[in-house]
Amino acid sequence: MTFSTYIKKLYEIAKLIKVTDRNKNVIDFDIASKKIINKLKKFQIDNNKKIIFVGNGGSSAIASHCSIDYSRTAGIRAQNFNDGASLTCLGNDYGYEHVFSKQIELHGTKNDILVAISSSGNSKNIINAVNMGIKKKMFVITLSGFKENNKLKNLGDFSFFVSNEKYGYVEILHLIILHSFLDILMLTNSKS
DSSP states (O other): OOHHHHHHHHHHHHTTOEEEOTTOOEEOHHHHHHHHHHHHHHHHHOTTOOEEEEESTHHHHHHHHHHHHHHHHHOOOEEEOOOHHHHHHHHHHHOGGGTTHHHHHHHOOTTOEEEEEESSSOOHHHHHHHHHHHHTTOEEEEEEESOTTOTTTTTSSEEEEEOOSOHHHHHHHHHHHHHHHHHHHHHHHHHO
16 A cells, blocks of 8 residues: 555545434534534633543544644643543542543533544443533534444534544544644634
8 A cells, every 4th residue: 555545545434424413313524513613613712611632542642632732722721631640540449431531520511522532432431421521511522433333423412433443544534523623713713
């Protein structure tokens, strides 16, 4: 495989991204993106709201990357919960499946945005985080991949599913999706 072939394959996979809501309704990608970007615009004005990003492994790296970019570039309060001491403390006290949900219970508030990233869509700690976000009445965005019947796929207000079973493609497209919201937000801000 060449780089050009890889990029063509990435583009083909990107064209197949599905967006659904909690009721399993299929939503047009651009419509979902526009609604998310409009919500982000409000977050630029209302500093009482924040975005919380969660993920494991490579998805945790995406969460960290987006957290700083959304804060630095758009001035939106953003955080991720991947501090080693916090994870090991909560993992020890409550079990690894609760390392994110416990932090969301403590720090999440109504109408905050929770972005849950999981390539497989089946990570128990991510599912628990989303369930806590729903309980706290947060606006939930999920990003998953691999198999369409994964547990995360229809839990979000908007759930983005990448139909591929290779980590590289799924993770790259998750980052592209999240960066597209930020980049489009900043472009629309510069035009107004």
